[in-house]
Amino acid sequence: MTGSVSRRVLLRGAVGLAAAGGLAGVVDLARTAGTGRADTTGGLRVGYLPITDAAPLLIAHSAGLYTGTSVATTQPVLFRSWSSLAEAFLSRHVDVVHLLMPMAVQLRYALGGAARILGWSHTNGSALTVAPDVTDLGELAGRQIAIPFWWSIHNIIVQKMLREHGLRPVVRAEPSRSAGTVGLVVMSPSDMLPALANGAIGGYTVADPFNAAAEIKGVGRIHRFLGDVWRDHACCALLVHEDVIERNPAGVQQLTDAVTTAQLRIGADRGRAAETLKSGDYLPQPLPAITKALTYPPDEYRITHHDWNPQRIGYQPFPFPGFTRALVEAMHETEIDGDRTFLSRLDPTTVHADLVDDRFVRQSLIRGGGPAAFGLPADLTRTEEVDPT
Structure with missing residues (x-):
């Protein structure tokens, strides 16, 4: 925590996060606070949401990659909402989390949490899933769309899509078909x-695997991969507290090495990774949904940019500065229900150096075989490509 920010400020932020995440956030935080730290060795404790985004942290645990490192070898702690996971991180009940990247921006600059991003947990891996009767985006006018959190890439991208198709996202307002408005509501996955x-x-x-699960159950279909x-x-x-980096840089390197090694393992055998996520009691969803989420066949979906492989969740760890800049710029134009005044203090060109x-x-990339082993360009640079049409 930064010296200028009191514990009271962080607790106020946690209350706000719980409100956004609903009752599940409060229940999860109460459970975590009541049990305390199950690991008594002082190892860094991992927290996660039961989604395929968390796979690198979970596969690293299953494969024993935390053994002999500063990361606790106890079972990672499962949370049901982003708010509850962030609250547990703020209150130091967990030390290592995978967190929505826009939420990490909010946590550091709005709530004063001294957190740093070590790298990316994954790329892609999300979609807009709609009711079976919805065949065109325009048919969502007058209806509501659920998002996992206000400050999420999901909210940012779906709002870009809605606006591109002549629809207007609204918050705390009844959506109107005639007015072409679509209501947004935060909901636990x-x-x-x-x-x-x-x-x-x-x-x-x-x-x-919540998108894949809707298709398997026949209650929805994937309209577009994000x-x-x-x-x-x-x-x-991948998020840790700043003081952990300062106090134990060698341990942080061990953590990053374990996660990146796990990312390579997932990419080498996605079917086996899916089985591990289920058999290890990491994810509660049925195995067919987890497997499908990791191995979507592209020919079953309407895809605009086939060369992007948009249906494929990617496990590459390098955090490109250009993405951070574009993300912060996009946050400025995104509707949310909550405080956004902190954005006025942010310069998109400088956030990356401070946050990441x-x-x-x-170092982990070098130890893992170099950027090419992760499907990354040798110079670790890229240009952002966004097309909401």
Whole structure:
């Protein structure tokens, strides 16, 4: 925590996060606070949401890659909402998390949490899933779409899509078909599928395997992969507290090495990774949904940019500065229900250097065989490509 920010400020922020995440956030935080740290060795404790975004942290645990490192070898702690995961991180009940990258920006600059991004947990891996009767984006006018959190790449991208198609996203307002408005509501990922099934919402945008599960259950269909809108966008980032880096840089390097090694393992055998995520009791969803989420056949979907492989969740760790800049710029134009005043203090050109510490992931890339082993360009540069049409 930065010296200028009190514990009271962080607690106020946690309350706000719980409000955005709903009752599940409060329940999860209470459970975590009540049990305390199960690991007594002082190892860094991992927290996660049960989605394929968390796979590198979970596969690293299953493969024993944390053994002999500063990371706790106890079972990672499962949370049901982004707010509860962030609250547990702020309150130091977990030390390592995968967190929505826009949420990481909010955590550091709005809530004063001294957190740093070590690298990306994954790219792509999300979609806009709609009710079976929705065949065109315009048919969502007058209906609601669920998002996992206000500051999420899901909210940012779906709003770009809606505006591109002449629709206007609204918050705390009744959506109108005649006015071409679409209501946005925050919902825990686990609540989205039943809400779609009972008609409470017309669609949702979220990480997998919740999109795959809707198709398997026959209650929804994937309208578009978000990777078909923003090429290889980062959804979740690997986050630790800044003082952990200062106190134990060697341990942070061990953590980054373990996660990047796990990313390579997932890429080498996605089917086996899916089985591990299920058999290891990391993800509660059925194996067919997890497997499908990791191995979508592209010929079953309408895809605009086939060369982007937008249906394929990617496990590459390098945090490109250009993405951070484009993300912060996009946050300025995104509708949310909550405080956005912190954005006025942010310069998109300088956020990356302050928020991201890529020293460790650069070393991990070398140890993992170089950028090419992860499907990355040798010079570790890229140009952002966004197409919401």
